[in-house]
Amino acid sequence: MSKFNNQVVLITGASAGIGAALAQEFASQGANLVLLARRTEKLAAVAAAIDSTGEKVLTVACDVSKDGELEQAVNLARSKFSKIDIAIANAGWSLKGNLENLSLDDYRLQWETNVFGVLRTIYATLDDLKQTQGSLVIISSVKSYISLRGDSPYSSSKFALRALCESLSAELAPYGISVTHICPGYVATEIRQIDNQGNFHGDWQEHVSPKLLRSAKQTAQQIVQAIDRRQQEQVLTYYGKFVVLLKRHLPGLLSWLISRMEIKVVAK
Numbered sequence: 001m002s003k004f005n006n007q008v009v010l011i012t013g014a015s016a017g018i019g020a021a022l023a024q025e026f027a028s029q030g031a032n033l034v035l036l037a038r039r040t041e042k043l044a045a046v047a048a049a050i051d052s053t054g055e056k057v058l059t060v061a062c063d064v065s066k067d068g069e070l071e072q073a074v075n076l077a078r079s080k081f082s083k084i085d086i087a088i089a090n091a092g093w094s095l096k097g098n099l100e101n102l103s104l105d106d107y108r109l110q111w112e113t114n115v116f117g118v119l120r121t122i123y124a125t126l127d128d129l130k131q132t133q134g135s136l137v138i139i140s141s142v143k144s145y146i147s148l149r150g151d152s153p154y155s156s157s158k159f160a161l162r163a164l165c166e167s168l169s170a171e172l173a174p175y176g177i178s179v180t181h182i183c184p185g186y187v188a189t190e191i192r193q194i195d196n197q198g199n200f201h202g203d204w205q206e207h208v209s210p211k212l213l214r215s216a217k218q219t220a221q222q223i224v225q226a227i228d229r230r231q232q233e234q235v236l237t238y239y240g241k242f243v244v245l246l247k248r249h250l251p252g253l254l255s256w257l258i259s260r261m262e263i264k265v266v267a268k
């Protein structure tokens with residue numbers, strides 16, 4: 001029997017992509033699920049594919065960028081399942097552009113979901129995790145280690161999450177709570193079909209090479225493994241691991257490689 005059988009797992013941003021795949025993976029291991037997102041029809045479809053009876057899944061409409069919504073969702077979770085063992089702050093998106101073409105409000109918009117949304121998730125679930133000596137999981141990115149031109153809103157938000165995880169690992173250890181910082185590389189999801197206002201475009205084509213893309217399912221399986229081991233950090237994909245290795249030990253070489261790659265991109 002899986003360690004996660006009858007554990008309660010709360011996932012933000014569970015209506016699509018990595019969040020939906022995590023829901024499927026935990027469900028296959030017998031977990032009870034609290035699934036949060038703004039698009040309730042998509043959330044309902046994810047839940048129906050997992051458990052049509054609704055006994056093991058609770059879906060709650062929740063915008064992580066809004067004060068109070070996570071507390072409401074967590075209250076509903078407590079009423080249904082009485083506890084939370086694992087909280088996964090996954091909701092996030094990517095706002096792109098050079099600083100000169102963006103405004104302060106653009107950065108606020110990005111950070112309101114990617115950073116403050118994660119903090120809201122932590123504050124709302126902390127008491128429950130203390131009671132269960134559970135796991136806090138932050139879905140960050142390889143971009144918490146590397147920030148390319150035009151990527152400062154997103155990368156700065158993910159750099160902030162890495163710092164948050166580093167502090168919280170030490171701060172929450174005395175309560176028996178593990179903190180896991182997850183750094184995916186490119187995953188085949190909807191993330192690159194969202195514009196800078198947060199709107200979804202079903203007709204936008206994936207521009208990342210298939211060679212670099214992982215499936216959401218495989219990503220979710222690796223994340224669940226890292227949670228099982230209560231790992232402090234998991235960097236996914238071979239090139240993600242390579243980037244982190246260079247950043248730590250040969251940052252000058254990494255900067256040089258990036259500048260070479262960017263020249264090629266411009267020359268294309």
Ligand SMILES: NC(=O)c1ccc[n+]([C@@H]2O[C@H](COP(=O)([O-])OP(=O)(O)OC[C@H]3O[C@@H](n4cnc5c(N)ncnc54)[C@H](OP(=O)(O)O)[C@@H]3O)[C@@H](O)[C@H]2O)c1
Nearest residue numbers: 013015016017018038039063064091092186187189190191
């Ligand atoms: N895909 C990649 O290449 C990649 C790489 C590294 C890291 N990541 C990270 O992985 C996480 C999941 O992204 P994904 O790739 O699975 O993208 P996705 O397919 O676009 O899914 C994003 C999820 O986040 C939810 N979400 C966005 N804003 C929200 C908000 N304000 N409140 C509540 N939910 C919100 C969306 O649901 P609703 O729209 O229904 O609210 C959706 O369920 C993100 O943190 C992302 O930064 C992704």
